[in-house]
Amino acid sequence: NAGVTQTPKFQVLKTGQSMTLQCAQDMNHNSMYWYRQDPGMGLRLIYYSASEGTTDKGEVPNGYNVSRLNKREFSLRLESAAPSQTSVYFCASRPVSNTEAFFGQGTRLTVV
Amino acid sequence: SQQGEEDPQALSIQEGENATMNCSYKTSINNLQWYRQNSGRGLVHLILIRSNEREKHSGRLRVTLDTSKKSSSLLITASRAADTASYFCATDAYGANNLFFGTGTRLTVIP
Numbered sequence: 403n404a405g406v407t408q409t410p411k412f413q414v415l416k417t418g419q420s421m422t423l424q425c426a427q428d429m430n431h432n433s434m435y436w437y438r439q440d441p442g443m444g445l446r447l448i449y450y451s452a453s454e455g456t457t458d459k460g461e462v463p464n465g466y467n468v469s470r471l472n473k474r475e476f477s478l479r480l481e482s483a484a485p486s487q488t489s490v491y492f493c494a495s496r497p498v499s500n501t502e503a504f505f506g507q508g509t510r511l512t513v514v
Numbered sequence: 515s516q517q518g519e520e521d522p523q524a525l526s527i528q529e530g531e532n533a534t535m536n537c538s539y540k541t542s543i544n545n546l547q548w549y550r551q552n553s554g555r556g557l558v559h560l561i562l563i564r565s566n567e568r569e570k571h572s573g574r575l576r577v578t579l580d581t582s583k584k585s586s587s588l589l590i591t592a593s594r595a596a597d598t599a600s601y602f603c604a605t606d607a608y609g610a611n612n613l614f615f616g617t618g619t620r621l622t623v624i625p
Binding site: 406433435437442443444445446447450452458460461492494496498499500501502503504505506507508 | 520523544545547549554555556557558559562602604606610611612613614615616617618
């Protein structure tokens with residue numbers, strides 16, 4: 403049982419490049435989330451998906467897009483990376499709202 | 515920002531002492547959760563307290579919730595070096611399916 407799997411674990415991008423961060427969960431959870439973590443800022447919610455087929459903006463959605471491909475997978479896309487998007491990105495899932503969340507190990511992204 | 519605030523930002527104690535960290539939040543909530551993050555790793559859920567509960571225990575953890583003050587505290591008793599980590603509170607806002615995190619407290623337990 404792998405839980406929440408994020409790929410890649412590390413990535414370096416040049417300004418203006420695009421990339422997609424992948425997240426998959428094998429726990430049959432309905433809700434999935436993308437966060438970014440910056441020093442001193444805690445975790446900030448980028449986008450979330452309450453259930454398959456729905457996505458909603460969080461606190462800091464600008465510069466990102468998401469796709470809930472199916473119940474298992476929730477991807478985060480940076481269309482034109484900027485240095486301000488240098489961060490550690492975490493994906494999380496949970497069965498439904500008001501339950502505990504399970505986190506992936508994170509993707510460390512550097513934009514130069 | 516919808517983030518909560520945690521206090522203190524950093525805490526250093528001797529092994530065997532108790533550690534207390536506090537969380538304040540802004541909106542009406544269904545529940546408040548505490549998570550732990552070891553350096554370079556993902557977050558791990560510790561405990562969930564519902565808005566109609568005032569106190570909850572799990573092993574060496576004790577959580578309190580005061581909805582009138584929009585605040586919570588996490589007490590770790592008899593701390594161990596292995597408790598060294600960052601601790602975050604997170605809130606499930608009433609009527610929503612998002613989960614907002616505080617800024618975290620970095621706890622160092624000195625052996």
